[in-house]
Amino acid sequence: MKKLLPTSIAGSLPKPSWLAEPETLWSPWKLEGEALEEGKKDALRVTLQEQTISGIDIVCDGEQTRQHFVTTFIEHLDGVDFENRKTVRIRNRYDASVPVVTQAVTRPKSVFVEDAKFLRSQTDQPIKWALPGPMTMVDTLYDDHYKSREKLAWEFAKILNQEAKELEAAGVDIIQFDEPSFNVFFDEVNEWGIAALERAIEGLKCETAVHICYGYGIKANTDWKKTLGSEWRQYEESFPKLAKSSIDMVSLECHNSHVPIELISLLKGKKVMVGAIDVATDSIETPEEVAATLREALKYVDADKLYPCTNCGMAPLSRSVARGKLEALSAGAEIVRQELTLKRSA
Template sequence: MKKLLPTSTAGSLPKPSWLAEPETLWSPWKLQEPALTEGKQDALRVSLQDQLHTGIDIVSDGEQTRQHFVTTFIEHLNGVDFEQRKTVKIRDRYDASVPTVVGAVSRQKPVFVEDAKFLRQQTKQPIKWALPGPMTMIDTLYDDHYQSREQLAWEFAKILNQEAKDLEAAGVDIIQFDEPSFNVFFDEVNDWGIACLERAIEGLTCQTVVHICYGYGIKANTDWKKTLGTEWRQYEEVFPKLQQSNIDIISLECHNSHVPLELLELIRGKKVMVGAIDVASNTIETPEEVADTLRKALHFVDAENLYPCTNCGMGPLPREIATAKLHALTAGAAIVRKELSA
């Protein structure tokens, strides 16, 4: 981890077309057990190979073994009925048919640990594993049991903490919690959202990340972004409290977004995964564009705390575009690394 400006991805990477429908969220699997387990492991190997080949320093599973960054985790918990579905507004933006919380939520056994062990066996690189954050989990469900967003979030925080400890024991170096909800429900974030996140990381010795983005490049998100005006200042609402939190790294969307980078001053001292790759566009960044985003961020983030990254997951992108974007990320980071060492 000693390398300056270590690169990583924010989350999902495209799945091979033999495993799931390309460029689709919630894409159904094309294989059935036991071929599915083998297929997922093969996809994980391919995704890892792509990351290593493009020079990514902190690698991940590319979320190859899960259909969705939130619901795949929830599927393995007690107390949630996937047959009983309700339509809710997700992130205050778009309607989605979601499962219902019908009883006390709990985790019978680890969800991702076997996958994490498998990834650990394949590489000596530092590995990062993403989990959904408590607030984003409650925002992707209809709660017919607790009838309190906060109470359900605390229950999920406890479950996430169990999972995170098992992942750490399996050899994961960095555990990331995905919280796009942090850019939407500011009062709740400050009242109890960050506290819930701290409950989820309790007792961990590995590095922890909160990933806060403006979402995948799906239409509902890109339409929402058009309503945000010329400056996206959502981060301003949650940064002061995050700066005081025990979370080690904050992962953000910076490239091609209207986020004023001076907001990063509010989290000075924290490590920052700076999103220098736009995941909502098929245009491939040049290494120089990536370098430019990183240089601007360096005004507000100390070099040893800056981790070049993608804005969000790249699951919905065509594979060759995602790979080309990873090449651009590592090439851009190399330019700035050279400038810094000079």
């Protein structure tokens, strides 16, 4: 029998201090050459063990082998110049120096497949693997070749589809596409963003997910959140169309956010990864706080479609805080699981 309320995390976990600088996004590697490759494998083992011991049901790589959730993938593509960078506005929020698309983008070889095979060899639990979504990739570059966000997104979608098929063949159970841009560029989401996402998942037999959130707990994101008012209704723009799409699961940020929980009802029929852990604070949730978020969500999504999760990745947090949050997520889900079992047997 399939476990009710299977827990997972949205993406990243902190890296061990011997691999990269702790509590830092874009943290440079402390190792190089063969030592770095060995170190990354060790970090995968460690992050897997931390999830397993904490009771996480659907495990992931914690993004231990990549510096950034978007750029690491792009680094492995041809047609992108990382030397002559340009400054662009990322998600209408902050300026960043980014690589430039100078010619047609192609993927000469797989990016994460060997890492996924290694993780698969270490565990019998279901594995989720995150890839950047096409729209968010477009928003992390300066395009000097296609001169069209939509055309570039379509090319990225084709490349992502190649990678996703190889990840599926490597034994990945759920492939998640990270699309924080879906909370910003509403017209583009409906015009071509969801279509590009569907192109990225074309032909996959494993489960697929899209993760949409309000970002890591970095200052640029927390400052932006302060401008969103008392109700964050951004999901309202994309959920109705996502509900009609072929994506299996949708992830959203719930705990300590101003997202009206009833927006989940716009995803009728989909599995929903409910963010019950706030990644923008060092304060560790109690199991009861997690349970309260899940109980609210259950008013709008069936129990067999609810997947307790974190709001976003936890790379910028300390390992002890991240571990505490994983344990709280598992314990909170277990409280609600027990309540549901009692109800069913009553």
